[in-house]
Amino acid sequence: GQSLEQPSEVTAVEGAIVQINCTYQTSGFYGLSWYQQHDGGAPTFLSYNALDGLEETGRFSSFLSRSDSYGYLLLQELQMKDSASYFCAVRGGSQGNLIFGKGTKLSVKP
């Protein structure tokens, strides 16, 4: 089967740095994605890693270690608007479909 584990909640203050970890188990692996979802909104794509290493997109970075089946999303210079749920998702299995974790609710405090 396929499963993803990520913390359920994280709290941080404005301007801080926060790291959201994700470990996964999948029978096939094509890449690890991260999506952001504000309350009542649609998930929106943030980042994607197919190979080991760090991908940087502005204030957000994502890391992947395929040998450890592990990745993380790093959010820098946190802003209030970053308060949202963050999902890691694996494209895997025999069909290569996107399987999501349960999400991490990030609360950014003033």
Next chain:
Amino acid sequence: DAGVTQSPTHLIKTRGQHVTLRCSPISGHKSVSWYQQVLGQGPQFIFQYYEKEERGRGNFPDRFSARQFPNYSSELNVNALLLGDSALYLCASRADRGAKNIQYFGAGTRLSVL
């Protein structure tokens, strides 16, 4: 360009009824996927369609079915509704090309089964 559009935005049904949800992908996108999102959980994969053919199916009962039309829009049908089917149903489209497999989500249809 319009994003992924879904209709209706909200729906209230009773147990045993049938529901049809609709999705129009981003222009030029031929792949459409459906997800169910229960409150406090991540989206759960239901179906993927590409060029009108089913390309993937998640762990959902046969009460769930879908189809894709020649214009790449899609419908998700759920028969014999149960209380547990209450959820946000998300549609996502994806471009043919692009190594990142980015899914573009619609705002969803919130289904309440009473």
